[in-house]
Every structure is written in C-alpha cells, then in structure tokens.
Amino acid sequence: MKSMFKILIIEDDVSLFHEIKERLTQWSYDVYGIQNFNQVIEEFSEIKPDLVVIDIQLPKYDGFHWCRIIRTHSNVPIIFLSSRDHPTDMVMSMQLGADDYIQKPFHFDVLIAKIQATLRRVYNYNVDNIQLKTWCDATIDYEKNSVTNEHGTIELTKNETYILKELIEHKNKIVSREELIQSLWEDERFISDNTLTVNVNRLRKRLDELRLGQYIETKVGQGYIAKEGYSS
Incomplete structure (x- = not known):
C-alpha cells in the first residue's frame, strides 16, 4: 500500500x-x-x-x-x-x-x-491481473470499472467490479457467500451478510441494462455463479 x-x-x-x-x-x-x-x-x-x-x-x-x-x-x-x-x-x-x-x-x-x-x-486488487476480460460476449474493463457489449456501456462501483471479477474468474462454478465476503472485505468479522446481498442485487440490476443480469445466478444456501452465455 x-x-x-x-x-x-x-x-x-x-x-x-x-x-x-x-x-x-x-x-x-x-x-x-x-x-x-x-x-x-x-x-x-x-x-x-x-x-x-x-x-x-x-x-x-x-x-x-x-x-x-x-x-x-x-x-x-x-x-x-x-x-x-x-x-x-x-x-x-x-x-x-x-x-x-x-x-x-x-x-x-x-x-x-x-x-x-x-x-x-x-x-x-488488480495490479497483477489482466485489465480486460471477455464474458458473455461483453468486455469488462477492471481498470475503468466498466462493462461493454452491443447494448451499451455501464459503469460499476469498485465493489460491484470486484464481485463480478471474482465470479467471472470462477465462471460456471459456485462461489460461496463466505468466499466472497472474505475475499472482498478480507475479514468477514467486519461485514454483514446482508451487505453482500445488497451489493450482488445492485450488480445484477446494473447488468440487466446490458441484458446480462440473468447470467448471475443465486444458488440458495450455497452462493452465486456467473454462467457463460451470450447477451445478444
């Protein structure tokens, strides 16, 4: 730091x-x-x-x-x-x-x-990682906190970008809520479970603008999964 x-x-x-x-x-x-x-x-x-x-x-x-x-x-x-x-x-x-x-x-x-x-x-968080990522026929720019596809471009908050990054890096696999909390806030003692829910819901709502929200699924009692798909 x-x-x-x-x-x-x-x-x-x-x-x-x-x-x-x-x-x-x-x-x-x-x-x-x-x-x-x-x-x-x-x-x-x-x-x-x-x-x-x-x-x-x-x-x-x-x-x-x-x-x-x-x-x-x-x-x-x-x-x-x-x-x-x-x-x-x-x-x-x-x-x-x-x-x-x-x-x-x-x-x-x-x-x-x-x-x-x-x-x-x-x-x-992104110093040693590739800045651009392709997912569901969209380009995610981790440096600019943006997602772009044929339907337009949206800007995300730092938290939303990080959550999306974690899910995409493990796409088609369930990432548990505990793993996300620990990774995002580094110490789960200092964050509530409800805060994660709010952030994920807000992320999915923003992705809906690009017809991508459907590819972030909630697995009840397990966590979240980013599915690979196409937005068109």
Whole structure:
C-alpha cells in the first residue's frame, strides 16, 4: 500500500473528527475535514480524496444527499458512519454506492481495519491481473470499472467490479457467500451478510441494462455463479 492516502472525513462532531484524524494520522494518512457544510462538494473536488468517511446526520443535507452528489463526480470509495439504529440506513447507503457502513459507537480499530481493507481492495486488487476480460460476449474493463457489449456501456462501483471479477474468474462454478465476503472485505468479522446481498442485487440490476443480469445466478444456501452465455 502506498504510504500516503488522502482521506476526507465528512463529520460535524468536531471532537469525533479530531479523534479520527489523530488515529489515522498515526497510520500516515493525510486527513481532511469539511470547513463549510454548505460547500461539501466544492471542498471534495478541491481535495480529491482517495477515500471518504461520511456521517449520515449532517447539517442542512444528510450524508445520503452528499453521497449521491459525489457519485455523479467520482467512484471514490465511501464508508458511512451512523448513530441511528435503522437497518434501512445500511441498505440505503449500499444502494447509493457506498463501500461499507459502520454503526456508532464503534471501536477505532474496526474503523481503521475497514479503511485499510477498502484501500487495499480499491487501489491494489488488480495490479497483477489482466485489465480486460471477455464474458458473455461483453468486455469488462477492471481498470475503468466498466462493462461493454452491443447494448451499451455501464459503469460499476469498485465493489460491484470486484464481485463480478471474482465470479467471472470462477465462471460456471459456485462461489460461496463466505468466499466472497472474505475475499472482498478480507475479514468477514467486519461485514454483514446482508451487505453482500445488497451489493450482488445492485450488480445484477446494473447488468440487466446490458441484458446480462440473468447470467448471475443465486444458488440458495450455497452462493452465486456467473454462467457463460451470450447477451445478444
């Protein structure tokens, strides 16, 4: 992992922000906060962070709003923080393209582990692998996180690309949920089973735009399988 990543913390609790900043600085991360919560996207664009940690409850607009805006500009990994005990918050964050979700109060070791795992996954997972892959008469570009066939091109999140990559590398074979969780998040203790379901469902929905969703099948009680086929 490179020695310095830029991390943007979108958190209005000043004391919590400073504690997170202090912990992350000890790991040689370059940490930024928001100065004006009316200009979040402007500050995001200026900082160009490698990862964003964002609270759901924020002044004026909530974290979901800013996640939507960020996703129109960038596929930067996003980790949500929430003090609310609403299962729908986690589902909503994943549907918006977040990479992970942490419930407050949390242990700082868990936050750091999630950040480190996300950075390794997003910026290092494809270094030694071929960037282009053909599947179901479509071209998958792992570097650009895109899938292209005669029906068009779609862009995926980093998580969606990685899940698709894992399934394609084992095409026509069942990949268990446990294998996907361990491979994607590196430590299954830090991710919920429901989060994987949300990510796979979102991936399949995006692939439907290219008539490819049918080739990602759920094997109840076993896992998922990417079948080889043709989209035309």
